[in-house]
Amino acid sequence: MLLSLEDATVRFGGRAVLDRVGLDVAEEEIVCVLGPSGSGKSTLLRAVAGLQPLDGGRVLLGGRDQAGVPAHKRGVGLMFQDHQLFPQRDVGQNVAFGLRMHGASKGEQGDRVRELLDLVGLPGAGRRAVASLSGGEQQRVALARALAPRPRLLMLDEPLGQLDRSLRERLVVELREVFGRLGTTVLAVTHDQGEAFALADRVVVMRDGRIAQSGTPLEVWQRPADEFVARFLGFENVVEGTVAGEAADTPWGKLPVPVGAAQGVRRLLVRPAGVRLVGTDEGLRCAVTARTFKGTHVAVRLRPEEDAPRLEAACALRAAPEVGDMVGVEFDAAEIVVLD
Numbered sequence: 001m002l003l004s005l006e007d008a009t010v011r012f013g014g015r016a017v018l019d020r021v022g023l024d025v026a027e028e029e030i031v032c033v034l035g036p037s038g039s040g041k042s043t044l045l046r047a048v049a050g051l052q053p054l055d056g057g058r059v060l061l062g063g064r065d066q067a068g069v070p071a072h073k074r075g076v077g078l079m080f081q082d083h084q085l086f087p088q089r090d091v092g093q094n095v096a097f098g099l100r101m102h103g104a105s106k107g108e109q110g111d112r113v114r115e116l117l118d119l120v121g122l123p124g125a126g127r128r129a130v131a132s133l134s135g136g137e138q139q140r141v142a143l144a145r146a147l148a149p150r151p152r153l154l155m156l157d158e159p160l161g162q163l164d165r166s167l168r169e170r171l172v173v174e175l176r177e178v179f180g181r182l183g184t185t186v187l188a189v190t191h192d193q194g195e196a197f198a199l200a201d202r203v204v205v206m207r208d209g210r211i212a213q214s215g216t217p218l219e220v221w222q223r224p225a226d227e228f229v230a231r232f233l234g235f236e237n238v239v240e241g242t243v244a245g246e247a248a249d250t251p252w253g254k255l256p257v258p259v260g261a262a263q264g265v266r267r268l269l270v271r272p273a274g275v276r277l278v279g280t281d282e283g284l285r286c287a288v289t290a291r292t293f294k295g296t297h298v299a300v301r302l303r304p305e306e307d308a309p310r311l312e313a314a315c316a317l318r319a320a321p322e323v324g325d326m327v328g329v330e331f332d333a334a335e336i337v338v339l340d
Helices: 041-049 091-095 096-101 106-119 135-147 163-182 193-199 216-223 227-232
Strands: 003-012 015-024 030-034 057-059 076-080 154-158 186-190 202-207 212-215 239-245 247-250 253-256 264-270 274-276 286-295 298-304 311-315 327-333 336-338
Touching: 003 311, 015 041, 015 057, 030 041, 030 057, 030 193, 041 076, 041 154, 041 186, 041 298, 057 154, 076 135, 076 186, 091 096, 091 135, 091 193, 096 106, 096 135, 106 135, 106 163, 186 193, 193 216, 202 216, 202 227, 212 216, 212 227, 216 253, 216 311, 247 264, 274 311
Parallel strands: 030 186, 030 202, 076 154, 154 186
Antiparallel strands: 003 015, 003 057, 202 212, 239 247, 239 264, 247 253, 264 336, 274 327, 286 298, 286 327, 298 311
16 A cells, blocks of 8 residues: 555544544555545645644555654645645746755756646646636646656645636546546545545545545445435435335335345435436325426425425426426335445
8 A cells, every 4th residue: 555544643622633544545546535624634634744743543655654754755745725836936937846856957847847737738838927827727737736746645635626616627537637647646635525526536535533434436426324424425315214124114105225225223315316206196295395407407305295304306307397396206226225
């Protein structure tokens, strides 16, 4: 493993903001750490970088304990969301900063700067003033600067947080291509699950200083570990039910559950795609209380006639009912998860 955290613990005022965290990152792997504010994700990044001392546990890079190793000798790159470019230096001088600190010759600096500016889509921009750059261009320069010294581990703290959504969505695809081309190992933290799922080989969800779930984007999305992870990912259809065999008794009626589901009293997640609207003489009768256009579908909010929690359904654009309509609801077992 390139990076290993073993029981990494950081306390602020007696409270553990990192609580015995264990995490491995392999060579050339892209790992994104997700979590709400205060979950410990940025503290984790700072601990790996050497900017935050541990109160317990170890950080190992390439198998070597980093206790006592200062940040500038760890061989890691760190890129913050506010870019932190030097305004008095042009683009090329910003990108070359780390190379100069490592004693690279002017010729080596020039070659590496040109290579990286081409790579991040800013060919020939070396003489431009930082103030003349757009937010997205500054982000690219900051990335080139972080990559210039060829760090064995690149760490990103909310790397696209200050950019508008369309630019973030475009840049995250380009970032993944750049990292793949260079074989870069990446540890990134973000609160934006769309960004993390598009960028990462593996997603780590944190809660209260601990890891709530770790897995591939598909694994985490399809099988959230618990109600916290499900709700953090934006799923609202969570209800308690009693699972017996391949069905569960819930306030929404009897729901089908996957074969082999854990039995007994459980929390169940129904993804919006698994809430199927049918005629009012079938299934659970509900009133449509709101509808929200989502681009690829319409999110429809439903209030059951029974004394049951509200539901959200994902409907095709042309098939979405109007507010005030009555509909029937049935459930698709393939979109139901029995949570741990």
